[in-house]
Amino acid sequence: MDKWLKKESVKTQESASVSSSPHCGKSTSNDHDGPGKSLTKKRKYDDDYIKYGFTCIGDQECPKPLCVICGDVLANSSLKPSLLRRHLETRHPAQLDKPVDFFKQKLAEKKSDITSFISKASTDHENALEASYHVSYQVAKASEAHTIAESLIGPCIKDVVHCMLGEKAAKRIDMVPLSNNTLSQRINDMSNNIETTIVHRVKNSPYYAIQLDESTDVANLAILLLFVRYVNEGMVEEDLLFCRPLEERTTGEDIFNLTNAYFQEKEIDWSRCLGICTYGATSMTGKYTGFVARTKKVASKVSWTHCSIHIQALTTKHMLEGLKEMLVKAVKMVNFIKSWPTNSRIFHVLCEEMGSIHDCLLTHTEVRWLSQGKILVRLFELRTKILVFFNSHPFHLASCMENNVWLQSLAYLADIFSRINDLNLSLQGLNITVFNKLQFWGSCLENNQAECFSNLHDFLAEHKLQLDQCTKTNIIAHLKGLCTTFRDYFPAISGDNDWIRNPFDDTTISTQILNTEEKEKLIEISCDYELRRSFRNLSLINFWLSLRNEYPLLAEKAAAVLLPFSTTYLCEKVFSSYAHLKTKYRNRLDAEPDLRLYLSPKVPDFKELCRAKQASQQKRARS
Template sequence: MKAHTLGESIILPACKKIVSTMLGNEAALKISKIPLSDDTVRRRILEMSSDIEKNVSGNKLHSSDFALQVDETTDITNKAQLIAFVRFINENEITNQFLFCKELSVTTKGEDVFNILNDYLDKWQLSWKSCVGICTDGAPSMVGCIKGLVSFIKKKNENVIVTHCFLHREALMSKTLGENLREVLDEVLKMVNFIKVRPAKSRLFEKICTNMESQHKRLLLHTEVRWLSRGKVLTRVHELRQELLVFFEAMKQSYFCDLLQCKFWIAKLQYLADIFQHLNILNTSIQGKGQNVLTSTDKIKAFQKKLHVWKSAAIKGSLEMFPLVTNTCKTEILPLVIEHLSTLEEKMNFYFPSLNTAQYDWIRNPFLESTSEYSLTLTEEEELAAVSTDRGLMMKYKEWSLEAFWISIRKEHVAISKKALTVLLQFSTSYLCELGFSNLATIKCKKRGTLECIDEEMRVCLSNIRPNIEKISQAHQAHVSH
């Protein structure tokens, strides 16, 4: 049997399946034992990555405006890694694509980040004028007005739209707790750490949960870098509060026992579990590869209105929006709930100060009556008028996705479609970078700390545009597998 040198790691599983069908599992087992050297695997990864990169940066990005999503992290060897994703128009759709993962050799200043981005764009002869937006985590090195990444980009293209990640802003907003509620969270974490810090205690607690036929057997650890951590930890502690009481009585931890038997403390725990559950739902709703500024803004504004409704209901004495909170200590817990909801509302207005997408309603539905609120130029208003009266386009609008509709008319109605696509191309979160960090932790783990081709492995792993295996294989001479 012959196989091309490149892509053998892809071809062999297919061969194994064919051999298993035709000759049986024993023959397939022998096929699976064909060795691949580390150099062979590395060479194939490099060539597949190169093919993807040429296809994206060398071809597709030249014919489209694009938006960037940038963030940096530290890998297992304490090296700073900069990850960038790009969103651009690929044929008849808007595509998210991994751009690169580059090491920041010394410092992680805004100038260092900009130099890496600028060198990459120069390498592929891409213009900053085609960059319509950039989304970052809001760190000073990213958005600083003097030495931040954004300040250097603005010198290249002053029209770039800068977005502070919605997920990051929501996480900052949700950290706001009053002193009483903060104490409850701290005490919950002490309980969890008391059990999780020793394997013997964890096993004993698991045994107690088993004997009591509990829904869960283990507690969850809290970590500040995980967006959804607090809500999950609080909910799990609330669900296992009876098991925790039995455990702490066995451990003679009177302080923890007193807390778990205090109805007011439990009421505060119940409220925290409920409110963080609502915050987690908001957080997960704005995650995802297809989110843009319009969709994320709608969800944030909806939550702002919910906060106002909940606060009004709490002032009237109702806590039905928090199902875990019982009526046992309703009088005592109400002032804390009202105070916290007021603080959340205030912080949300601070972190999301100017969310107004009404001026972009024409993007969502170009067949609405035009108004002066849209801030369009004369040419754009004329083209929008032409679009809004075209019955054929109206039928197309009903059948196609929003992005596909605006892409389909960009040659005929250049100005208005360009303005619409500039908004639709914007990233609202750094979700893809966070997803990339998870893959980076898997690829460059403790046992692969000396791995050099991080950028290439990440590109092959995360790219939505796949390499042309057949084309690459044609450049290699076939040989007998051995």
């Protein structure tokens, strides 16, 4: 027994030594898991096996046979002609006598199916990524919370696809990532894409102008908004450049440091800045430490413009005592009805029963510069309904609604504030026509012609009244005061820049602001009939920008006057959008990316974003 065991041990060792010899004719694998373990033979695939309907998959060291007909994968030990033929005879007897070309064709079809499957999976992933960007873009354009995509949009899309295209297509919708964090990343990517485009255009623009304003949001953060107006392909464009928080204070130094740091980061040249439009606060306009003063040290060509909306709001503050007292009484009447919910509901029902077009009053807010005119117009339109309401709900100022003299003043204020609102809405800046109108209105009232004030004229005609002499005196004095106040804030415009407004007027050539060479160029422009036709078809700023290559000196001087903003209207409007985006429920939101997508007319490059995202994912996978 012992002798037999010893002999077998010797045979095993001899067999192992022979099989491990490098001169062995058979290709085997010598994977020893440890002493005493038996050897495992690894078979190789031969191209002749295709006649049995088999190809191979896996690595070269341990290939596995794959049936090109049914797709079954066998073990490496089955790589024997007899076993392969047995599979063909038992599983596919109908193909037993087929020629080799038949199996080669089946192999080509199998490879095509595998390639198309991989390509389809890759395409589905790319489409899902692009769809995710599109959904994120629509969420940002609608200024909705990022969670709405996963909670509402995704299920709605899946239900629609399921109903229209079937369950199989609906399952593919699950491939689109729509989580809250994913949407935030997508929105940041798209915002950066648009910001890069804007910064590139500003850097390539020959000159640009900015407007900026700061305010406090719901989280008590001081937010600085900056808009830029620049030239792109011969046309003027406006875009939000940044929306950044001021970490501590809101002094001129802090505002300049934040803006200058952004300009240095993006490599924007200060020397090409022609204009700054702000409001008149000390932090902006301080002589030594204000933002404008600091900017002029790095931008020699820059000029400052006071926002005309804020100026016109200031002009309305100066009123005669009689008119101011009348305005206070009007506000008290509105508050008596609007501040009590019961009164407001009863007045609403009363207006409906009396067939009124409007069924409620408007409230006045000092911050909203259009509300003062609207409240007075609505109050004057509903005066008969208010009088009926006061008959059943006594109020100490109810007698004013029966006083024709008081109503004449109310009608005038409703008209004059509406005119100022129209002026603000048209965003007119320095315009001499405003003062001429004020003087014209005053002269009309002196001649008892009230047609220029529609509400006042209709009231007088309806009741067959003459304008009260005291009221007339107050109105004329108020118009003169408005004219004087406008003159204080808007100095009279000299005729030196008339050549910009109309370069084809011969009288503008004698302006003193142009030298001899520039006057000669202006004469050439005025004699060019093609330019005259372009002048009629283009806006004023775009007309002068179109001459930048041919008449660079004149075009630059015209751009320095026309390019700067005249108001901070864009900032005022965007702060309303900002308040809608960042609410008390989203008080930790970084609103700049959402705000940029919400405001900008530019559409991000979705294809480029997808390529960048896929390249980033492949790089992470390789690392």
